[in-house]
Amino acid sequence: MSERRRKFYAWGFEDQTATAEEMAPVLDTWHRVFGTDFEVTPAPTLETIEMRAPRITAIPAALTGICRQDRYERALHAYGRSFLDGARMFRGDFTRAPDVVAYPRTEDDIRALLDWAGGIGAAVIPFGGGSSVVGGVNPEIEGDYAGVVTIDMWHMNRLLEVDQVSRSARVQAGVYGPDLERQLKEHGLTLRHFPQSFELSTLGGWIATRAAGHFASNATYIDDYVESIRMVTPQGVSESRRLPASGAGPSPDRFVMGTEGSIGIITEAWIRVLNRPRFKVGATLVFDDYHRAAEAVRAISQSGLQPANCRLIDALEAGHTKAYEGGKPILVLGYESAHYPVDDLLRLTVELCADYGGSPVETSDRPEARSAVAGQWRNAFIRGPYYREHMIARGICRETFETAVPWSGFPELHGSVVRTVDEAIRRVTGRAGTVTCRFTHIYPNGPAPYFTFHCLPDRARMAEQCMEIKVAAYDAVMKAGGTITHHHAVGRLHMPWYVEQRPKLIGAAFAAAKRALDPAGIMNPGVIVPEADIAAWRPVPAEREAVAAS
Ligand SMILES: Cc1cc2nc3c(=O)[nH]c(=O)nc-3n(C[C@H](O)[C@H](O)[C@H](O)COP(=O)(O)OP(=O)(O)OC[C@H]3O[C@@H](n4cnc5c(N)ncnc54)[C@H](O)[C@@H]3O)c2cc1C
Secondary structure (H helix, E strand, C coil): CCCCCECCCCCCECCCCCCHHHHHHHHHHHHHHHCCCCCCCCCCCCCCCECCCCCCCCCCHHHHCCEECCHHHHHHCCCCCCHHHHHHHHCCECCCCCCEEECCCCHHHHHHHHHHHHHHCCEEEEECCCCCCCCCCCCCCCCCCCCEEEEECCCCCCEEEEECCCCEEEEECCCEHHHHHHHHHCCCEECCCCCCCHHHCEHHHHHHHCCECCCCCCCCEHHHHEEEEEEEECCEEEECCCCCCCCCCCCHHHHHCCCCCCCCEEEEEEEECEECCCEEEEEEEECCCHHHHHHHHHHHHCCCCCCCEEEEECHHHHHHCCCCCCCCCEEEEEEEECCCCCHHHHHHHHHHHHCCCCEEEEEECCCCCCCHHHHHHHHHHHHHHHHHHHHHHCCCEEEEEECCCCHHHHHHHHHHHHHHHHHHHHHHHCCCCEEEEEEEEEECCEEEEEEEEEECCCHHHHHHHHHHHHHHHHHHHHHCCCCCCCCCCCCCCCHHHHHHHCCHHHHHHHHHHHHHHCCCCCECCCCCCCHHHHHCCCCCCHHHHHHHHC
């Protein structure tokens, strides 16, 4: 829908990729770890991929102008951007691509699309940037639906209003991260919500999935920046009142956040924005012992200090990213403020870390940008999504999962998860791999550990073998008392563990709420509410009822 097209099988736009120069040190690491060279599988092409014919053939005349059914559009919307998705895309498996891709420009368009989909019994998948790593946008729907209509919010991307007095902004949900920041910058403002997927994810997607940005402490989730939400549901529009806070009953915004397209499409939100930071400092510390370093982070999180960045990266991951190759864990720290110098906060934090054996390897007044260790780490982090297609082409599985757990449970969780994944990799792939951990976010009562594993699965079964390892990892996380996700959302992938984790009564209450807002059961079926629960009350569309009766 624009000159510059997104790559249909991988991260980024068609004119973007990691260069050979950039990939050389990355591949060198994995060549050394696995002791082998890698054959390269060519990337899929639109001509070679498998895709069934659209099941929906008649689109109402009023909607044809905003609906697409060509191969590119259907392929682009067939998957999110996890390793599992990538492995299946490289295999050319686009059989379950959506039948129709719609690009609404207005809420009226969305209303018309929902009415039409409800009428024909088609499932609807809201689509922001499509950066889901949990199958949230994948049309893998088992129930008896006429087809799948994916609604891409691409065109609804404008900053509509700024309230400078209250420092809030009204923004359309389909805006991508960089475009949002560009529009806010014209007003001297920023949201500073920088998930790793910032470049290719949207405000609506962040709210729908309760995304977590780069702030390591204090305001971590997008939740903390939402002032009010406007959403179109199959039953009409719901809009909450703009308020700085409200004690009036259960929060309507909290009810909508995290619903992942299962009850409606978020079209706009008022968000709290910030003045742009003027003061920034950072330091990187090295520790002899990982668990002592974790203790230091606990002390920081419980001290009232609220670093913007506080990433504890284990020795292996620091080495893999070439940020620090001294075989020790590192802690990347940063503070920032729009209003006051933050040097003293950093100094206090560094002093506190010294009690746990932490010593600085570098400090900087431009954290991450000019510093060698933190800068290298940041670069590997930001460019990581572009490496993925090159890794998949070479048969290297790089997958992640994340959780949060009370501090008292962290050592056990860390130990058992690393052990379990290590064993699972050997069992499933027949050879050793690697498992690493870093903290993405910290709270006074616990950290959010983020695990990455690398292995060499059987090329023909990359997705299946990776999934087998992930199942072992998820079971271990749950057994150790962690959450199935800190910020990657539920999607289709995490549903079994999410259902286990959430209180049964709350699950039943949410299913009833979905039924009230989405009586035809069309909104992202199988996400948040299991498909089986929807099938219990979903009406058979009138057309098909008539066919069945004849
Ligand atoms: C490389 C990479 C790095 C990532 N890093 C982070 C990170 O640092 N922090 C983090 O939290 N997540 C991260 N993610 C996960 C993902 O980016 C987030 O879940 C993000 O919030 C999804 O936004 P999106 O616009 O891409 O939504 P999509 O992927 O398009 O959709 C995600 C879900 O939200 C629903 N949805 C989307 N838009 C709307 C809407 N307007 N109304 C209703 N429902 C909607 C979809 O139906 C789907 O269920 C990462 C993913 C990748 C691939």
